[in-house]
Amino acid sequence: MRHFTVYDSMSREEREFAPITPPRVGLFVCGLTPYDETHIGHARTFVFFDLVARALTRWGYRVFSVQNVTNLDDKIVERAGELDEDPLVLAERHFLSWRAASERLGIRSVNYYPHATDYTPEILVQIRQLIDRGFAYASAGSVYFEVAKFPEYGKLSGQRTEALRPGARVEVDPAKRAPEDFVIWKAATPGEPSWESPWGPGRPGWHIEDTAITVRLFGPRYDLHGGGLDLIFPHHESEIALAQAATGEAPLVNYWMHGGLLNMNGEKMSKSLGNIYSLETALDEFGPMVLRFFYLNAHYRSPLEFVRGKSLEEAREAYARLSLPADRIAELLERDGVERAGEELPDALEREAEGVVERLDATLARDFNTRESIAVLFGWTRRLADLLGRLEAYSGSALADLKAPYEWAEEVLGLFVRQPTGRPGAWASVVPLAIEARARARSRGDFAEADRIREALKAVGIRLEDDASGTRWEFIGTD
Numbered sequence: 001m002r003h004f005t006v007y008d009s010m011s012r013e014e015r016e017f018a019p020i021t022p023p024r025v026g027l028f029v030c031g032l033t034p035y036d037e038t039h040i041g042h043a044r045t046f047v048f049f050d051l052v053a054r055a056l057t058r059w060g061y062r063v064f065s066v067q068n069v070t071n072l073d074d075k076i077v078e079r080a081g082e083l084d085e086d087p088l089v090l091a092e093r094h095f096l097s098w099r100a101a102s103e104r105l106g107i108r109s110v111n112y113y114p115h116a117t118d119y120t121p122e123i124l125v126q127i128r129q130l131i132d133r134g135f136a137y138a139s140a141g142s143v144y145f146e147v148a149k150f151p152e153y154g155k156l157s158g159q160r161t162e163a164l165r166p167g168a169r170v171e172v173d174p175a176k177r178a179p180e181d182f183v184i185w186k187a188a189t190p191g192e193p194s195w196e197s198p199w200g201p202g203r204p205g206w207h208i209e210d211t212a213i214t215v216r217l218f219g220p221r222y223d224l225h226g227g228g229l230d231l232i233f234p235h236h237e238s239e240i241a242l243a244q245a246a247t248g249e250a251p252l253v254n255y256w257m258h259g260g261l262l263n264m265n266g267e268k269m270s271k272s273l274g275n276i277y278s279l280e281t282a283l284d285e286f287g288p289m290v291l292r293f294f295y296l297n298a299h300y301r302s303p304l305e306f307v308r309g310k311s312l313e314e315a316r317e318a319y320a321r322l323s324l325p326a327d328r329i330a331e332l333l334e335r336d337g338v339e340r341a342g343e344e345l346p347d348a349l350e351r352e353a354e355g356v357v358e359r360l361d362a363t364l365a366r367d368f369n370t371r372e373s374i375a376v377l378f379g380w381t382r383r384l385a386d387l388l389g390r391l392e393a394y395s396g397s398a399l400a401d402l403k404a405p406y407e408w409a410e411e412v413l414g415l416f417v418r419q420p421t422g423r424p425g426a427w428a429s430v431v432p433l434a435i436e437a438r439a440r441a442r443s444r445g446d447f448a449e450a451d452r453i454r455e456a457l458k459a460v461g462i463r464l465e466d467d468a469s470g471t472r473w474e475f476i477g478t479d
């Protein structure tokens with residue numbers, strides 16, 4: 001297992017990583033509250049933690065990666081009311097379209113997406129423990145966590161409990177003993193989904209969903225907790241209080257990792273501010289590689305400024321420059337295979353390529369500095385510039401050696417994955433023609449021909465889907 005360091009938000013320093021039970025690593029990342037479509041701000045966080053899991057796996061750790069789904073909360077209930085839809089159905093619909101988009105983005109490291117409402121029994125057990133230990137109290141059909149009973153509250157965020165108090169003009173909930181107390185079981189409101197409990201029908205509060213899930217899946221303590229910077233307070237602060245008060249064990253988490261936010265026009269991208277750019281649109285317009293490149297070309301803890309009509313266009317150009325040798329080599333190897341005859345590499349160059357791969361691992365071993373990894377890759381691309389015209393002369397194994405740094409990036413950064421549009425726009429221009437031919441065949445009643453076209457596309461990994469608006473296609477690959 002390779003050694004590496006992590007910037008830990010709790011101790012506010014970069015620390016050497018040591019798992020509780022090596023080689024296993026428990027990684028929990030706060031997932032979506034799927035009340036609407038996913039935007040590119042959410043995806044930044046999830047791409048980063050996908051990279052963390054990929055790097056750890058490469059270095060010999062066995063990662064168990066969990067991302068919860070807050071499939072019931074106030075926003076979901078409110079949106080469902082507007083659309084006259086069942087809240088749980090609405091949440092699942094948005095969750096599934098996020099999963100489809102995350103597949104396209106190459107996020108493949110998450111082992112399990114637990115849904116909060118599937119953990120109601122665990123949540124009720126934890127509430128009972130908190131009441132029995134004197135940290136929580138029932139009042140008016142709800143249950144509250146009493147913040148004053150947990151003196152360490154505020155240690156992660158550096159926030160004082162006063163920050164939880166509403167402003168002078170906001171009315172304090174009379175059911176609470178103190179304004180900073182937060183709800184862990186919310187009394188049922190007519191028309192909303194609710195569950196039976198010893199304190200009356202209701203539904204869980206937000207923070208306790210995560211701790212019920214992690215105590216169940218990881219036990220009272222685990223290695224890594226990740227999420228966006230905006231979740232530190234009060235969410236993560238409250239997770240610590242709930243879990244440590246309920247289990248009596250500490251610390252809940254050994255390393256807290258927080259990713260910077262994506263800003264648009266200087267403000268956090270968020271639905272409530274109305275400044276979003278949807279992930280699906282970004283994927284359609286730029287493809288997954290450009291998006292991943294855009295995210296990973298910044299340090300994960302820094303804010304990332306997104307400017308519409310500029311940021312992804314620049315990323316596309318830079319990524320095209322970076323991947324020029326990788327594309328050429330991949331084309332030659334695809335055409336002739338690794339068996340192709342030709343010149344071998346000079347020893348010095350072979351060692352140089354190996355050295356680049358070693359440096360790439362080293363960049364990530366220092367708190368996942370992907371910006372530096374990409375700088376190293378640019379260095380290699382510049383190094384190969386002189387060789388570009390002569391690549392044809394090399395043998396398959398020589399080309400494979402030259403490609404090693406890009407293969408590292410494919411494995412860890414998820415870049416240089418050959419897309420169906422790898423030869424620019426090839427599929428995008430050919431598939432619609434095939435779809436048109438199929439539509440014409442169908443309109444003249446030649447269904448055998450229409451099926452033949454569908455099967456031919458399927459054979460190269462393209463799936464067609466017919467609906468009222470016509471035929472859509474997607475590349476699903478072949479296996």
Ligand SMILES: [Zn+2]
Pocket residue numbers: 029030031210235
């Ligand atoms: Zn969470």
